[in-house]
Amino acid sequence: AQKVTQAQTEISVVEKEDVTLDCVYETRDTTYYLFWYKQPPSGELVFLIRRNSFDEQNEISGRYSWNFQKSTSSFNFTITASQVVDSAVYFCALKADRGSTLGRLYFGRGTQLTVWP
Amino acid sequence: EAGVTQFPSHSVIEKGQTVTLRCDPISGHDNLYWYRRVMGKEIKFLLHFVKESKQDESGMPNNRFLAERTGGTYSTLKVQPAELEDSGVYFCASSQETRGPHEQYFGPGTRLTVT
Numbered sequence: 434a435q436k437v438t439q440a441q442t443e444i445s446v447v448e449k450e451d452v453t454l455d456c457v458y459e460t461r462d463t464t465y466y467l468f469w470y471k472q473p474p475s476g477e478l479v480f481l482i483r484r485n486s487f488d489e490q491n492e493i494s495g496r497y498s499w500n501f502q503k504s505t506s507s508f509n510f511t512i513t514a515s516q517v518v519d520s521a522v523y524f525c526a527l528k529a530d531r532g533s534t535l536g537r538l539y540f541g542r543g544t545q546l547t548v549w550p
Numbered sequence: 551e552a553g554v555t556q557f558p559s560h561s562v563i564e565k566g567q568t569v570t571l572r573c574d575p576i577s578g579h580d581n582l583y584w585y586r587r588v589m590g591k592e593i594k595f596l597l598h599f600v601k602e603s604k605q606d607e608s609g610m611p612n613n614r615f616l617a618e619r620t621g622g623t624y625s626t627l628k629v630q631p632a633e634l635e636d637s638g639v640y641f642c643a644s645s646q647e648t649r650g651p652h653e654q655y656f657g658p659g660t661r662l663t664v665t
Contacts, residue, residue: 437592466651478593478641478656485651524593536581536648537606540593 435460435534437527439541446515447549453511454544456525462486464530467501467508468538472522481523484508515548522546552576554657556642562663568630571660575624575644581605582625583645583654584617588638596640599625600648611636632664 436459446452458467469481482494484501491500496516500509512519522545526538555574563569575582584596596615597607601622610617614633619625629636639661643654 468653470656475658476639476661477658478643480653480655483651483653526593530649533608534595534606536598536645537583537595537609538585538593538643538654539595540585542590542592 435462435465435527435529435539437525437539437541439523439525439544441544442542443545443547445547445549448517449514450548451511451513452515452519452546452548453509454523454525454546456508456510456541458506458508458525458527460527460529462529462531466528466530468526468528469499469508469510470524470526472524472543474521478524482510512546515546517548517550520546520548554642554644554655556640556657556660558660559658560661560663562665563632564665565634566631568628569632569662571627571629571640571642571662573625573627573642573657575642576655579644579646579655580622581645581648581654582619583643584625584627585641585643586638587641587659588635593641596627598648605648629662632662634664637662637664 465486467484522543525541582599587593595609598605599619616628639659643656645654
């Protein structure tokens with residue numbers, strides 16, 4: 434079975450602070466994909482980043498960076514120098530690459546990030 | 551290129567009534583998914599179409615929910631009769647492929663309130 438846990442329900446920071454969103458996942462599959470989505474107040478889910486299970490190299494893209502560690506089944510997401518426009522609900526999601534549930538995304542409950550000016 | 555669109559954006563209905571939600575995926579995307587988020591909980595999978603065929607409908611809550619995808623284009627999700635616990639935001643998503651690292655592109659959702 435697949436499961437995604439986002440233990441942080443809400444996080445508040447002041448603008449320009451760095452913030453890390455935690456994500457822990459469970460899967461028995463050897464090939465899987467991890468995603469982060471952002472849901473701004475307007476409601477749509479916006480794809481942010483993706484990581485393959487066989488690639489643990491961590492990357493930085495602008496103010497976003499992510500830390501994928503298979504040993505701890507974690508896929509944490511960091512926003513550097515946060516801005517008010519980063520305020521949103523952030524969802525971590527997992528997709529297995531085989532089996533009867535092929536294709537579907539498993540989401541965590543989301544973390545509400547509020548960035549204050 | 552147009553993204554995933556959903557209609558209506560909001561719907562308020564009374565218990566026992568029928569509601570039909572519509573989703574138009576990104577053109578050329580064979581895969582179409584329906585998800586639902588009940589307030590404060592995780593986004594949960596409902597079903598998956600590949601073209602016009604239901605690939606996986608194991609997430610559908612019960613037989614009051616009926617999904618169709620005519621001609622492999624747009625999809626509808628009908629709730630009949632609606633119950634209070636059906637309230638939530640219904641998201642539609644589409645992707646090019648089922649397997650592999652392809653992300654799913656989501657629509658803005660339909661907020662359904664059953665009173």
